[in-house]
Amino acid sequence: MSRGTAILGLGSLVLTLLGVCHAKAEQHVWAGAHAAARMAGIEVIRNQERWVEVWGNLLNSAPPRTLPDGHVGVLIALGPRRTGGYAVEITAHGQLACVDVVGFAERRPEPNAYVTQAFTMPWLIAIVPGGARPIVLEKHEADGGKRLIIPTEEASRLAQMGEACSAQLRQR
Numbered sequence: 001m002s003r004g005t006a007i008l009g010l011g012s013l014v015l016t017l018l019g020v021c022h023a024k025a026e027q028h029v030w031a032g033a034h035a036a037a038r039m040a041g042i043e044v045i046r047n048q049e050r051w052v053e054v055w056g057n058l059l060n061s062a063p064p065r066t067l068p069d070g071h072v073g074v075l076i077a078l079g080p081r082r083t084g085g086y087a088v089e090i091t092a093h094g095q096l097a098c099v100d101v102v103g104f105a106e107r108r109p110e111p112n113a114y115v116t117q118a119f120t121m122p123w124l125i126a127i128v129p130g131g132a133r134p135i136v137l138e139k140h141e142a143d144g145g146k147r148l149i150i151p152t153e154e155a156s157r158l159a160q161m162g163e164a165c166s167a168q169l170r171q172r
Contacts, residue, residue, distance in 0.1 A: 040079025
């Protein structure tokens with residue numbers, strides 16, 4: 001994936017997100033351990049043309065359905081892992097101030113678990129409600145920490161929201 005991500009550390013903004021994502025929204029989710037392309041990254045997909053392109057790049061196939069109006073696609077590709085047993089899952093979807101937040105976690109194999117001894121590339125694509133508001137992702141770490149990730153294509157949307165949006169996020 002050629003699109004980078006801007007990552008914010010555990011600053012005051014992330015602290016405002018603690019507890020924000022608590023209930024899963026109804027969504028359509030596809031996930032797997034193998035992809036056609038070696039890719040790692042996160043992308044918010046807002047149009048049908050890009051939706052088709054992402055599915056073609058990831059799995060060499062057409063998408064299982066169209067991207068519905070009023071929804072966005074979220075791609076999370078973990079990149080290569082040395083063994084099986086890894087997965088990614090959406091943990092929640094909610095709103096905070098002027099942004100929509102999608103929570104996710106990487107699942108790792110338990111220590112001493114029997115796993116496939118082959119490289120895997122875990123990925124997930126989900127359709128979640130989304131409109132004009134920027135979408136940010138909150139990664140739930142194994143140690144209980146949380147990290148906010150702003151996909152590059154959403155950073156400009158967030159910047160257009162202006163200082164009023166940033167001030168709302170800082171106040172929470």
